[in-house]
Amino acid sequence: MARIGKLVVVGVGLIGGSFALALKEAGAVGRVVGVGRGGRNIRRAFDLKIIDAAGAFDRATLADADLALLAVPVGQMRAVMRAIAPLLGARTVVTDAGSTKEDVVALARRELKGALSRFVPGHPIAGTEKSGADAAFAGLYRRRRVVLTPLKGTEPGALALVRSAWQSCGASVSELQPKEHDQVLAAVSHLPHVLAYALVDQVARARNAKQLFSFAAGGFRDFTRIAGSHPEMWRDICLANRKALLVELKRYGVELERVKKMLARGDGKALEALFSGARGARERWLKDAQ
Amino acid sequence: MARIGKLVVVGVGLIGGSFALALKEAGAVGRVVGVGRGGRNIRRAFDLKIIDAAGAFDRATLADADLALLAVPVGQMRAVMRAIAPLLGARTVVTDAGSTKEDVVALARRELKGALSRFVPGHPIAGTEKSGADAAFAGLYRRRRVVLTPLKGTEPGALALVRSAWQSCGASVSELQPKEHDQVLAAVSHLPHVLAYALVDQVARARNAKQLFSFAAGGFRDFTRIAGSHPEMWRDICLANRKALLVELKRYGVELERVKKMLARGDGKALEALFSGARGARERWLKDAQ
Numbered sequence: 087m088a089r090i091g092k093l094v095v096v097g098v099g100l101i102g103g104s105f106a107l108a109l110k111e112a113g114a115v116g117r118v119v120g121v122g123r124g125g126r127n128i129r130r131a132f133d134l135k136i137i138d139a140a141g142a143f144d145r146a147t148l149a150d151a152d153l154a155l156l157a158v159p160v161g162q163m164r165a166v167m168r169a170i171a172p173l174l175g176a177r178t179v180v181t182d183a184g185s186t187k188e189d190v191v192a193l194a195r196r197e198l199k200g201a202l203s204r205f206v207p208g209h210p211i212a213g214t215e216k217s218g219a220d221a222a223f224a225g226l227y228r229r230r231r232v233v234l235t236p237l238k239g240t241e242p243g244a245l246a247l248v249r250s251a252w253q254s255c256g257a258s259v260s261e262l263q264p265k266e267h268d269q270v271l272a273a274v275s276h277l278p279h280v281l282a283y284a285l286v287d288q289v290a291r292a293r294n295a296k297q298l299f300s301f302a303a304g305g306f307r308d309f310t311r312i313a314g315s316h317p318e319m320w321r322d323i324c325l326a327n328r329k330a331l332l333v334e335l336k337r338y339g340v341e342l343e344r345v346k347k348m349l350a351r352g353d354g355k356a357l358e359a360l361f362s363g364a365r366g367a368r369e370r371w372l373k374d375a376q
Numbered sequence: 377m378a379r380i381g382k383l384v385v386v387g388v389g390l391i392g393g394s395f396a397l398a399l400k401e402a403g404a405v406g407r408v409v410g411v412g413r414g415g416r417n418i419r420r421a422f423d424l425k426i427i428d429a430a431g432a433f434d435r436a437t438l439a440d441a442d443l444a445l446l447a448v449p450v451g452q453m454r455a456v457m458r459a460i461a462p463l464l465g466a467r468t469v470v471t472d473a474g475s476t477k478e479d480v481v482a483l484a485r486r487e488l489k490g491a492l493s494r495f496v497p498g499h500p501i502a503g504t505e506k507s508g509a510d511a512a513f514a515g516l517y518r519r520r521r522v523v524l525t526p527l528k529g530t531e532p533g534a535l536a537l538v539r540s541a542w543q544s545c546g547a548s549v550s551e552l553q554p555k556e557h558d559q560v561l562a563a564v565s566h567l568p569h570v571l572a573y574a575l576v577d578q579v580a581r582a583r584n585a586k587q588l589f590s591f592a593a594g595g596f597r598d599f600t601r602i603a604g605s606h607p608e609m610w611r612d613i614c615l616a617n618r619k620a621l622l623v624e625l626k627r628y629g630v631e632l633e634r635v636k637k638m639l640a641r642g643d644g645k646a647l648e649a650l651f652s653g654a655r656g657a658r659e660r661w662l663k664d665a666q
Contacts (some may be wrong), residue, residue, distance in 0.1 A: 105381060146588050166397050234458065270588055273588050275590040275593065275595060281571060284654075285631075286654035287650050297560060301560050307662070320646040322644075324647055332640065335639075338575070339629065341574045345574055349618045354615050357611045361607035363580065366573075368600055
């Protein structure tokens with residue numbers, strides 16, 4: 087296990103804060119310095135012992151850091167990269183936790199200059215609906231997947247450090263191409279989020295919305311749980327990955343046309359085959375995921 | 377609270393068995409007789425004290441019953457109604473637990489003959505993915521909604537008895553027109569089930585299905601939980617309510633086109649408004665439902 091002497095977390099919310107706590111619990115980090123826009127959240131992170139000190143976008147904070155995690159919304163990524171690029175030490179490894187990777191890689195190529203070879207794009211597939219330092223906990227990444235999307239020129243040592251850090255958090259680390267990552271996540275995460283938001287929107291805009299909601303039950307609640315996610319964050323993810331997401335939405339439209347035709351011609355056999363196949367595939371997935 | 381001297385449950389599974397257990401726990405029923413096709417399930421129901429005796433489609437079972445609950449799959453409803461119609465006593469009230477109501481009402485009009493005025497169509501909006509007598513428990517209907525869809529000629533006494541029985545189970549009872557019931561359930565239950573099955577099917581049929589599933593996480597799991605539901609049961613529900621379901625699927629297609637257009641033109645403001653509105657509507661619903 088690689089030990090990180092000094093870790094800087096930019097954005098000490100659920101994602102960044104949990105990374106710091108998990109590394110501390112594993113004994114894999116020395117000192118953690120937090121940087122954030124919200125003074126209150128940073129003070130809270132300090133009180134909760136998530137960070138050992140509050141830092142800033144300056145050389146004192148960044149020049150001697152072994153690792154910097156950028157755990158800010160995608161919309162702030164450019165400004166953060168631009169701010170840190172001239173301040174990083176010659177050894178400082180940088181990683182991020184953004185939900186989309188092609189856009190982050192493009193930003194890094196433009197903004198990180200000499201530090202680009204020590205940048206390891208990453209995406210921990212974990213989270214809750216909560217946010218802020220108060221929501222952070224050491225176990226967030228345990229048995230979760232983290233995807234790293236290293237570039238051709240990424241230094242092997244930088245990749246190894248980031249991989250080892252996430253493994254210390256209890257995560258299972260995979261590597262994908264940035265484009266491949268975005269396509270996979272569009273299919274199994276971004277599409278379902280959009281579908282859930284759209285269903286709630288449809289019910290809410292109905293003439294008899296109040297009546298409809300009054301008869302919604304547990305199935306509706308679980309199906310739409312992800313429509314409780316953060317609107318700005320999901321706006322950014324959808325925009326950043328809109329090309330892959332549009333492909334998935336189109337495929338889903340074709341899929342629904344198939345179902346509509348089965349229904350229209352009263353084809354119970356085809357409906358049952360589809361439902362039964364889907365249930366089986368889901369059960370196998372849940373079993374494999376254990 | 378009306379006390380039911382003798383209750384006959386046709387189909388002693390999760391729904392029928394839980395009704396019997398709840399009434400027993402409330403002290404609202406005397407004797408419970410179970411009727412079913414599967415000898416093993418009926419014996420299990422007896423061992424579990426869900427029923428006091430096993431009956432059959434004969435006068436000894438049905439002629440002196442105060443209430444008969446038909447808790448069989450919609451596909452068996454016609455045969456069951458036809459079998460019991462000549463056996464029912466002059467006072468026996470009949471109700472059902474089917475997930476769709478227009479089709480059940482149409483069957484009842486054809487099959488129940490003189491007992492039609494004592495038939496109270498019903499739908500308890502409750503359930504789990506489990507089935508059979510083993511899955512039954514007294515608390516299934518506590519704080520859940522039950523919809524009754526009485527007909528013009530339904531005897532007030534019959535309606536009052538069924539209403540009181542469900543209230544004894546802890547449920548909140550509403551009345552709707554059969555058609556209205558089917559439209560409401562198409563929007564908040566049948567549509568989400570079809571959407572969840574379709575998403576799992578889409579992922580399972582992808583060229584890289586194995587990879588996609590391997591990166592699916594908690595959001596996907598909750599969104600698709602209802603795709604773990606019973607395929608034959610949902611085939612029957614979809615077919616029975618296909619008119620209303622097709623209307624909802626068409627509306628959903630229009631909704632998705634709206635979202636696609638927002639994405640295609642990169643309209644972050646519109647996306648955020650939709651996501652934010654949906655989240656707010658869902659939060660209000662959850663708050664009201666408590």
